[in-house]
Amino acid sequence: MAVYTQLSSADLEQLIGHYDVGQLVSAKGIAEGVSNSNWLIETTGSGSGGARFILTMYERRIDLADLPFFLDLLDHLAAKGCPVPRTIHDRDGASFRWIGPKAVALIEFLPGVSVDLPSPAQAHAVGRVLAQMHLAAMDFPKTRANALGADASAKVLAECGAQKLALIDPALPATIAIAARIAADWPQGLPQSVIHSDLFPDNVLMRGDEVSALIDFYFACNDAMAYDLAVTHAAWSFAAGGRDFRGDVGAALLAGYQEVRLLEAAERAAMPILAQAAALRFVSSRAQDWLDTPADALVTRKDPMDFVRRLDFYAAQGPALFNA
Amino acid sequence: MAVYTQLSSADLEQLIGHYDVGQLVSAKGIAEGVSNSNWLIETTGSGSGGARFILTMYERRIDLADLPFFLDLLDHLAAKGCPVPRTIHDRDGASFRWIGPKAVALIEFLPGVSVDLPSPAQAHAVGRVLAQMHLAAMDFPKTRANALGADASAKVLAECGAQKLALIDPALPATIAIAARIAADWPQGLPQSVIHSDLFPDNVLMRGDEVSALIDFYFACNDAMAYDLAVTHAAWSFAAGGRDFRGDVGAALLAGYQEVRLLEAAERAAMPILAQAAALRFVSSRAQDWLDTPADALVTRKDPMDFVRRLDFYAAQGPALFNA
Structure with a gap:
């Protein structure tokens, strides 16, 4: 659980500018995912009210050739009403982008907590x-x-x-x-x-x-x-x-x-x-x-x-x- | 930057229950602070709309005898209109609580991003x-x-x-x-x-x-x-x-x-x-x-x-x- 890569606010603002999600309001590196870096991102949103997303940077272990499978799967499942986060596509329709040599995806934030001892x-x-x-x-x-x-x-x-x-x-x-x-x-x-x-x-x-x-x-x-x-x-x-x-x-x-x-x-x-x-x-x-x-x-x-x-x-x- | 201590959802729900902030909605360990563990917490809020907080667990380097100084200072400054997060007090008025041997405080979440190269x-x-x-x-x-x-x-x-x-x-x-x-x-x-x-x-x-x-x-x-x-x-x-x-x-x-x-x-x-x-x-x-x-x-x-x-x-x- 780590954030492997530092992203500056300038990096983040530039990235967010490629999506129709409004302006960057807040970004926190979160301690989730063993193979990726993740940030919880808040923006002003494209409509009324703010919007929240998970920004994932793919660090290792993931074959980037598999990214379209993973990201399109989220969209497919969400469109059918499954409780999975949607992939946010950029203004050109791409499901992931690059920051330098690393692929990143912007994914819908969904609320909830993980249980430790399920009932x-x-x-x-x-x-x-x-x-x-x-x-x-x-x-x-x-x-x-x-x-x-x-x-x-x-x-x-x-x-x-x-x-x-x-x-x-x-x-x-x-x-x-x-x-x-x-x-x-x-x-x-x-x-x-x-x-x-x-x-x-x-x-x-x-x-x-x-x-x-x-x-x-x-x-x-x-x-x-x-x-x-x-x-x-x-x-x-x-x-x-x-x-x-x-x-x-x-x-x-x-x-x-x-x-x-x-x-x-x-x-x-x-x-x-x-x-x-x-x-x-x-x-x-x-x-x-x-x-x-x-x-x-x-x-x-x-x-x-x-x-x-x-x-x-x-x-x-x-x-x-x-x-x- | 780390989360030093794992908190279960049961730990978190029990803790949040001591505050007048509604029910736990989401909790993410965040990669901030070199001496503390921090979580970004979302609750249903005490009024209308959700509310967000930073939960800080004091891990090391901080003399716990200083905690009232730090936490009361936030309240003092916020009450005078300074842009600092307020300390959330529990139902008994305490500014911090204990989870096992560790002190924790619930602090207002404020939006914004840190700049790297300030103008x-x-x-x-x-x-x-x-x-x-x-x-x-x-x-x-x-x-x-x-x-x-x-x-x-x-x-x-x-x-x-x-x-x-x-x-x-x-x-x-x-x-x-x-x-x-x-x-x-x-x-x-x-x-x-x-x-x-x-x-x-x-x-x-x-x-x-x-x-x-x-x-x-x-x-x-x-x-x-x-x-x-x-x-x-x-x-x-x-x-x-x-x-x-x-x-x-x-x-x-x-x-x-x-x-x-x-x-x-x-x-x-x-x-x-x-x-x-x-x-x-x-x-x-x-x-x-x-x-x-x-x-x-x-x-x-x-x-x-x-x-x-x-x-x-x-x-x-x-x-x-x-x-x-």
């Missing part, structure tokens, strides 16, 4: 909105492959290697074989759409029990909708580093989702393996980051074991968990 | 507001000694020592004797008030050529008003690391100040030594930070030579600079 009612609302988003994205014309699917998890863990993984935790090397098996057994033919694939509570803004915004679509890609539900289940239904399964929250998420889009039989049957794959996606990325980050770095390393616990939980539970 | 018109406006603030603070009943005056600069530089200072730059050791002489020759009897003492452009929010807010009063103390004007002159009138004196900006600052409060003859005569003392205040703190910060730390060290150049400039100019 069942909140998880239910998130389930509904996730399904709504899946249905709305089905006819989105652009595509982007999932670079972090089951194959990728298996590959990353294999490349880390048993020896290095054991340095993090003795239980980690066993995930290499599990990930390989899940990649090999990956269920084919599940219904697809664009999925968010990183819908942790900090990527959902809420007001009370209502979802005011899904944000941070920078892992969005085409993949099985049920896999996205599994990722969201793994992200929302546990506390205490994956030790505490919050069954009522998980059940409410699934119920909310299926109020809007009923899972097909094949999806329901696949949920246990999808949930394990979801856990492995974060085991693998966290293990890789852990090994890439010096122990004395100022960055807090996220513990891959938080998701090994989820993996073990899902493996032990079987399909009943998702049939409630 | 003469902007410097003129800042001069006016600085003088207005000095006059308004004269009857502020609380007091706080200046811990960063000329004596402190001399002491800090002497403690760094010629040998270590030379490691930063060969020109730095000479500042030890200069600071000692200036501390010994310090002009007595200059008119006092509460001074901001750190009024760099990033501590002034502007809209166009108007000052919308002075912020970050955490170095405020009782001292000579002319010394504050000298600090502000050193902070506003140079570019390019102190190499480029921007005479029109400096002159506009002095003229603006004196439109509201004319300097007395003794103050005018003291300005050259006060300006050198102002430069030394930042030479000494930057040299100390430089020596305290490992070269490979992720923090950018500020170069004390930026202010040695200002020191040399002021020493070479003599009093004519301040009589324009």
Whole structure:
């Protein structure tokens, strides 16, 4: 969480001048996003009353060739009534601009706060909105492959290697074989759409029990909708580093989702393996980051074991968990 | 610039509940302040329309015994019409509260952006507001000694020592004797008030050529008003690391100040030594930070030579600079 790049008020005023949003009133660098710099921008607005935006500067990790996918997706979803921020286009219609060598986008600001320990009612609302988003994205014309699917998890863990993984935790090397098996057994033919694939509570803004915004679509890609539900289940239904399964929250998420889009039989049957794959996606990325980050770095390393616990939980539970 | 402490939405909602400001709508950690964590908070407001605040958590460097001085000063100045944010008091009238072991204050949000390269018109406006603030603070009943005056600069530089200072730059050791002489020759009897003492452009929010807010009063103390004007002159009138004196900006600052409060003859005569003392205040703190910060730390060290150049400039100019 950082602002990587300083922007002067002159830079900001010049940038804002390319959009039909009025004059710059205020700009605050905000501590959000691990790969981008973000500013909360207030302007006088184009009509009556001020307007607020998030200005994002893409710093790293994002392939700029994917930017039109991410930014157009926001417009597509917002136009269909999904609670996602719209991309503001400049006077020439462009969805992003350049400040020197860096791409920037101006995105609608939506209110709300991220919850830390979601209630069942909140998880239910998130389930509904996730399904709504899946249905709305089905006819989105652009595509982007999932670079972090089951194959990728298996590959990353294999490349880390048993020896290095054991340095993090003795239980980690066993995930290499599990990930390989899940990649090999990956269920084919599940219904697809664009999925968010990183819908942790900090990527959902809420007001009370209502979802005011899904944000941070920078892992969005085409993949099985049920896999996205599994990722969201793994992200929302546990506390205490994956030790505490919050069954009522998980059940409410699934119920909310299926109020809007009923899972097909094949999806329901696949949920246990999808949930394990979801856990492995974060085991693998966290293990890789852990090994890439010096122990004395100022960055807090996220513990891959938080998701090994989820993996073990899902493996032990079987399909009943998702049939409630 | 950082958010040192994570606050959950539950923490925030509980805190906001102690104030008569409505319900929490949004909270963003903002990358401002080197010693505090700050959040931009939006609430539903106590009347019609939403309201915005800065929530500050005091992390370090600030002696909590000084908090009533800083927070009451904001109220005192705001009540007299100075553009400073008011402190929001809780339902019990307290100006700050505790979240666990840390003190927090809710402060009015004011719009505006900090300018990087001020124009003469902007410097003129800042001069006016600085003088207005000095006059308004004269009857502020609380007091706080200046811990960063000329004596402190001399002491800090002497403690760094010629040998270590030379490691930063060969020109730095000479500042030890200069600071000692200036501390010994310090002009007595200059008119006092509460001074901001750190009024760099990033501590002034502007809209166009108007000052919308002075912020970050955490170095405020009782001292000579002319010394504050000298600090502000050193902070506003140079570019390019102190190499480029921007005479029109400096002159506009002095003229603006004196439109509201004319300097007395003794103050005018003291300005050259006060300006050198102002430069030394930042030479000494930057040299100390430089020596305290490992070269490979992720923090950018500020170069004390930026202010040695200002020191040399002021020493070479003599009093004519301040009589324009």
